[in-house]
Amino acid sequence: MSDLLSISPLLVTAFTGMLVMALDLLAGQGRKAFLSWVTVAGFAVAGILAYVLWSGDPVVLQRPFLANVMLLDAHGWFFSEVVLLAGALAALLAADHMPEQGIDGGETYALLSFSVTGAILLMVATDLVTLFLGLEIMSLALYVMAAGKRSSPFSAEAGIKYFLLGGVASAFLLMGMAFLYGATGKLNLVDIARFLANHPEGADPLLVQGAMILLVVAMAFKVAAVPFHFWTPDVYEGAPTPVTAFMAGAVKAAAFAVLARLVLTLARAPAFQGTAFSPADLLLGLAVVSMVVGNLLGIVQTNVKRILAYSSIAHAGYLLLGVWATQASVSETGVQTLNDSVPFYLLAYAVSTVGAFGVLALLGRSGEEDMSLSRIAGLGRRHPVLGVALLVAVLSLAGLPPLGGFMAKFNLFRQVLAADPAGNLPWVILAVVMSVVGLYYYLRIVLYAFFREPEGQPVVAISSAAGSVALAVTVALALFLGIAPAKFLDASRMASQATVLTGSIAASRAGAAPVQTATPPAAAGIQLKPGVQIPVRTFNSKEGRGNLH
Amino acid sequence: MESQTLPYIALGITVAFSVGIAMVILVLNRLLGPHRMNAEKGAPFECGSDPVDSPGKRVNVRFYVVAIFFVVFDIEAVFLFPWAVLYRELLATPAFGMLALAEVVVFLGILAMGLWYVWGKGALDWAFDAPASRRNHG
Numbered sequence: 001m002s003d004l005l006s007i008s009p010l011l012v013t014a015f016t017g018m019l020v021m022a023l024d025l026l027a028g029q030g031r032k033a034f035l036s037w038v039t040v041a042g043f044a045v046a047g048i049l050a051y052v053l054w055s056g057d058p059v060v061l062q063r064p065f066l067a068n069v070m071l072l073d074a075h076g077w078f079f080s081e082v083v084l085l086a087g088a089l090a091a092l093l094a095a096d097h098m099p100e101q102g103i104d105g106g107e108t109y110a111l112l113s114f115s116v117t118g119a120i121l122l123m124v125a126t127d128l129v130t131l132f133l134g135l136e137i138m139s140l141a142l143y144v145m146a147a148g149k150r151s152s153p154f155s156a157e158a159g160i161k162y163f164l165l166g167g168v169a170s171a172f173l174l175m176g177m178a179f180l181y182g183a184t185g186k187l188n189l190v191d192i193a194r195f196l197a198n199h200p201e202g203a204d205p206l207l208v209q210g211a212m213i214l215l216v217v218a219m220a221f222k223v224a225a226v227p228f229h230f231w232t233p234d235v236y237e238g239a240p241t242p243v244t245a246f247m248a249g250a251v252k253a254a255a256f257a258v259l260a261r262l263v264l265t266l267a268r269a270p271a272f273q274g275t276a277f278s279p280a281d282l283l284l285g286l287a288v289v290s291m292v293v294g295n296l297l298g299i300v301q302t303n304v305k306r307i308l309a310y311s312s313i314a315h316a317g318y319l320l321l322g323v324w325a326t327q328a329s330v331s332e333t334g335v336q337t338l339n340d341s342v343p344f345y346l347l348a349y350a351v352s353t354v355g356a357f358g359v360l361a362l363l364g365r366s367g368e369e370d371m372s373l374s375r376i377a378g379l380g381r382r383h384p385v386l387g388v389a390l391l392v393a394v395l396s397l398a399g400l401p402p403l404g405g406f407m408a409k410f411n412l413f414r415q416v417l418a419a420d421p422a423g424n425l426p427w428v429i430l431a432v433v434m435s436v437v438g439l440y441y442y443l444r445i446v447l448y449a450f451f452r453e454p455e456g457q458p459v460v461a462i463s464s465a466a467g468s469v470a471l472a473v474t475v476a477l478a479l480f481l482g483i484a485p486a487k488f489l490d491a492s493r494m495a496s497q498a499t500v501l502t503g504s505i506a507a508s509r510a511g512a513a514p515v516q517t518a519t520p521p522a523a524a525g526i527q528l529k530p531g532v533q534i535p536v537r538t539f540n541s542k543e544g545r546g547n548l549h
Numbered sequence: 550m551e552s553q554t555l556p557y558i559a560l561g562i563t564v565a566f567s568v569g570i571a572m573v574i575l576v577l578n579r580l581l582g583p584h585r586m587n588a589e590k591g592a593p594f595e596c597g598s599d600p601v602d603s604p605g606k607r608v609n610v611r612f613y614v615v616a617i618f619f620v621v622f623d624i625e626a627v628f629l630f631p632w633a634v635l636y637r638e639l640l641a642t643p644a645f646g647m648l649a650l651a652e653v654v655v656f657l658g659i660l661a662m663g664l665w666y667v668w669g670k671g672a673l674d675w676a677f678d679a680p681a682s683r684r685n686h687g
Contacts, residue, residue: 018662021666022666025669
């Protein structure tokens, strides 16, 4: 029972999805907008539960079969809150945008709930199979949502592209997991971390290094880092705008949470000690090219959705820089922890990008696919409220004070510098220069919205109460994160210190009660060959039953 | 070292042998067989009977839905069989007890919910002249 309580946010979001499906059947045609509020209510309940669980001690599931598959701690719950927030905002934005675009169905909300469920599962999973399951639940729902506008070939293109490249990413991830299993004989990240801590001679270095490369490539697809970013502009442009908002905000947070946990946990492997190849170089390389390419290509775009897509790629670059610059742990284990600033950055980024896409969603009237810069001309005069929301979101993405994006970027660069003042200076300078380059296209959006007169028909917005609520929340949060970020920075620190698994989970948490990590019950093993042991979990102690004999 | 590579050598020999045999037979067929083409021979081979239709036609999408249903109920059965086999033992185990029954009820409940949903969406209306109001797959 306590297990069910500790995963209750997951259960609530999954149940929300099913409830929405049922209500979708019962509701009449054209009366589906209330489903968005049902979804938001479900996410709110899940968010409150996650907050309550977060204040408790970290929990490891104990039940046989489920032992160690999930670690429910500050890392998981912080990112769950980000995903739930982005999901709720996307649901609100969808309420009036979707019927306007001829997508009148409850599927979007059900799929959104399932996608959020998958994302949470992904972030709390410590078992590689569970992690993969979460990733697939999140992604499969997203593929369908991206192709949700069935009258539009662009939407179909977005769905197919996202599906194919997501499939490739999954294949990389699976292969990486297979390598990891081949190297350590374990499928559990906690066990793997413990194995790495207790076996200084380590596993086959080639396998571990190969696994690292494959896992980083797979997650780089998901976070849209260069050179695995090619799907991003097309998918962001073609998918229905509220779905794009969810993709940009929530999926990036989930993917970064997993990337940081996987890579930083494995980076301690002996296989990386004293060799030319290091996972840090991999992250740094991706970070640098993502910052440069994302910002430079953003300049030449003329479509607002594509500009925001390249902005998302550039932000992936800054975030990778943050993941790369690990910090010395506060505890005595000597383990490097995730940079404090990364979870906060993801929160601020999610709020800002959902806000920016949210304004575009409310401008997406029926039959108007195109979101080129000239279409938002005159927005500030005609719809001042939407104009201000767009201004706040875009300037927050650009990183101007006093908005959340500024605080996130400032904090990230400061922490990266603090991790190694001399060595990291060139990269921080590059990041700052690239932020200035990025300012060009962010300000171009502002220029068009406020200082250009429309050439043809002036832009007309959808009147949407739900969407307005969502935008009000993003504006308020963007301001709040910039002006009074202390609480959120503390939460971010808690989350980042839980990210890297150390093998002795209890020791890494300052002040937390020791966690019981149950060893798998009756871990029998079949001896195939010397050195190759396949662990088999038996259901009970009765010899032979449930065993692979 | 030797004991590790030996199975791979055997595997390699097997692969080489099977590919080789296939190649040899195909090449011999090409070299030795008589080649006299006529309309009868050029027709697509459908288990020996005359072709009834052109293969370039559209296939009814319902086949796809039927296939999905098959997979769904197949998976359901796959999960239920081991549960049924172990049920007595599960009941006797203190840690599980009635939980085993409850879990299967939840599992079946979720599947029933899915069935109800696709039914309501008209995916079970297999007749071609189903009323338009029911054929709301959206």
